[in-house]
Amino acid sequence: MSHSTATTVPGRSIWDGGVSPMGVSYGKLMMWFFLLSDAFTFSGLLITYGLIRSAHPAFTGLPDAFAFSPEYWPIPEKVFEAIPFFHGLKAPLVFVGLMTFILIMSSVTMVLAVEAGHRMDRKAVEKWMLWTIVGGLTFLSCQAWEWTHFIVGSENGTIVKDFVNGEWVSRIVRGASLTENQYGPHDFADFFFFITGFHGFHVFSGVLLNFLIFYRTVTGMYDRRGSYEMVEKVGLYWHFVDLVWVFVFTFFYLV
């Protein structure tokens, strides 16, 4: 770990690439810049969500009187209020809170794996990487349940009126697809699928990378290399995934 601001390579002048002014290896620096560009991508998604949401009317009545309608943007806590195994129980945001807890904990185990890597402690890296993978898989399972529940919807559904051939026709919409949903304007479900889906895909690739690191640790690759820096680089990616979830949690579920 280098805290120095400039690392000089012997035999090369500072005008000849002999200095690394940011004090990190090439791979780590590029991981940082990749994450910065990824932050722009997620910001694009979340800010567009804000744009479309503020372009729709909000529900103006009391929260208790809230009912789903394509006329206005839904209150998120009224949409996400189910938890597995307790059918019909209203527990707003509890399941999402649990998912947040799981992801933060897996971030902690990741940072402990990085700490163990600094000490060249293979056994500890194995242990903490395995916990991180378990956390990631648990999060993905929770998201699979959340998506299923969102797509299937409730038994009652929402009554939607269409103006067809000069008269109003009522029909019931259940669950959600990309074209319509029972919770609100069709954009609402589209953003749910794209934002949580894009984040979920990041978690999925993060789990794959974590597994690769775990495998290479177990087979002793980093001991032979003499450095566990790869754990650190993938750790950066994993923390970023957690960071994005913090923003998704606030701007999609809470606000």
Place this chain on the structure above:
Amino acid sequence: MSHHAHEAEVVVLPPNKEKIRHLWKVAGILLLITIFEFIIAFSMPHGVAKTAIFVLMTIVKAAYIVGEFMHLRYEAKLLLWSILIPIVFIVWMLVAFLYEGMKMSDINFLQF
């Protein structure tokens, strides 16, 4: 493990107790903030104040994750600013898009 005998001996250092305790402290802070957000979510009426609290709490959590977990606080200052300064573009986009969204709302849903 005889086939590993030819490899260089790996020196394993003992756990850095102080650092590990610090990491768990940061984790505790993150969890406390999340619990606090939950309490706010169910005890405050919807409005600007509530949103402001959520945004503030989110920025605090982001600062802890990036600063401590991703170790950015302890990196070279040049790296720190190279990552943080481009964030102004996100802020700019946020302000511009939300303003645009409100104007779109005014046009689409005129109240007579």
